[in-house]
Amino acid sequence: MNNNQKETKTNPKKGKILPAEKGIREEVLNIFKKALADNIFDALLIPAKVPNTDAYSWILLQDESLFDIADPLPPVMTVQGGRALSSFSKNGELDLKIAALMKPCEIRAAVELFKLHQIDLNLVTLISIDCPGAMPLTDYMNDPKKIGESFKKISEKWEISESLRPACQNCHRFSLMDGTASDLHIGLVGENNKVTLIPNSSIGNDLLEKLGFEPNDSLKEWESKKEKLVKEKTKKRDAFLKEWQEKTKKTDGFFNELNKCINCHNCMNACPICYCQQCYFDSQTINFKPETYIQKTKEKGALRFPLNTMLFHIGRMSHMVLSCVSCGACEDACPVSIPVGRLFSMVGDQTQKEFNYVPGLNREDPLPLQDFKEDEFCEVETPNECEEKVTEEAK
């Protein structure tokens, strides 16, 4: 952790509270309009509604006129923001200053992708925003008007509605966390019709200064409301984890949830963490001769085609679950409604705890699989010595 970040962490947090008479959306956009006009950034990555359609998408916006279609709080998560940012910043160094306004889970994915060298964050300012959640993509596409309207109501009240995506209903990380992920956070859960800007790094501080805002306002109101909601949602999440751990206690229970899979790999292609150009499970390595298939069939009595439908999920899981940010993009993309996001989130929760790792929390925390700690998992490797060490430490 560098000094700048330490400083912002130890100081009691203050921010800038802005009135939003014309509405939250307008006010948030105004901040960025000013930032672009003042050349603080060269471009802004933000969700937008595609003209003449009900569809949402990400745009990298430079021309001011495009603010008309920008929407900081769209009813759906289309492409995961981390993936969108990576799509244009993984193939070389950025030479433009870019601000990215994303949901907290998208920011966390971006941080993980940064650690995996799939995003160049050098000239990127990450700006997170309090997230009311999003609606299931298919629900929205089936009836954009109705679902769009009900999202509006849900988001205004910060309601943990059952019409939200399951990942969002169970999300307790919808706001700023005590880490070094985003540079600036936009708080919305505080007072009504107010937007709270919270700097979270030296870059965030500079940004506020350049915008002419002095972060002198108390964050009490926002913090207390946020804490209340975090508590409520943590309770919801714990209940979800308990329910699903019970459901999938036996391997059979786990596989039953996945057996509708048709092998389309949409989950992987929507996942921000699955960044491989070609997945092992799409490669030629898994092609066999007919006699091998027949041999395998005879051993088991029957062989499912395409092969490795289950192995794919297990393989993918072992590769990415430590970095799983529980964004639910996989579940949104599944054509046969497998609760794949919930399964991965549940397994992620357990494995991440084992490594004491929260994906996307701190830019400096090394990826668990890249970090060797001599005494890690000693209870599995050398149980006897481990016991001695533990008792010694206790003394």
Place this chain on the structure above:
Amino acid sequence: MAKAVKIKKNVEEGLFDFLKSLLETEKIKGVFTLKKMDDNGAVSYSLITSPDEFKKAVPLYPFMPVNAGKALSSFTLLGKTEEPIAAVLRPCELRAFVELIKRAQGDVENILIISLSCGGVLSLNLMGDKDQESTVSKYWESVKKAEISPDTRETCQFCENFLPINADITVAAVGNKDLDKEFTLFFNTPKGEEFSKEASGSSVSEEIETKEINDFKKKREELKEKFFKETQSEDTGLKSLVNIFAPCLGCHGCSHVCPICYCTLCEFDSKTHNYPTSSLGSDLMVKGGLKVPSGNLLFHLGRMTHMAVSCVSCGMCSDVCPVNIPVATIFSKVGSSLQKEFDYFPGKDIEEPAPQGTYKEDEFTKIGEQ
């Protein structure tokens, strides 16, 4: 005229028993067909060799979890099977398999092909639905009456090619109002006829193309015209395509499940199509804004030029699209005009080369040299 055998059994049961006897008498060493996974309604294609496992086989269950042509291609990609097997697939799946064989992606030798007059398959989002049982029985009612089931895929609803080509054995299903009690098996090829003795029924002299079948075909042709007309929005061209494909996530699910898209790594998933970060400044200067990730529409157009001439209108692509883009209807429509231009019917003849694989001097003279 093909040899026909009438079996006095419910069609699902009768076909099951026929396949079971082939397996038990070791006339074939395995059956490639749909199998129930568990009691949650899911089915998947499986190669089955053990009679015990075969108990879970549901050859005519109206779902297409993957296009069986694609699945058979993965089975025979590296060569033909030495042991004879039977495969039950729908007409469009069979056409896809034929197209894949032409592209050296599969081998039909030693595979007994069994297909059916097809009433379509249910949309995949109904798989595992709590009302699945009743949806399936409603489906069978419509098959008996030769009516178009509204629960089937859009491409199924307007499919006029529901009679199989190149099948060794055909199960006559559509338009048989007594499907619960009896049905007819047609043995179309010498290879098929070898197995006719295993069918416990009486020889009959029937044609597969009945009045019901022809009426059904007409109904579907009319729907096809309607769907194709609806897809042709007034504002055609690039602008319309931009709007239709606006919600596309770039998940490439459509290409993953497409039987014709057989590339191990799609050009559009390769590094060639990674956006060059260095272009960002100039692109923004010109356009003022960029939709990211970029290249979604190009992907669809590129895929279309690669496979539309062989599109068998199976509808897998629409079924997996998470944002409800009518991919299959669009591709089917483009495919059908393209196929007309080349006078080509995908899946008809294994020997006929795919249009891109052959050169005819007098082709498209109106745009080339006179």
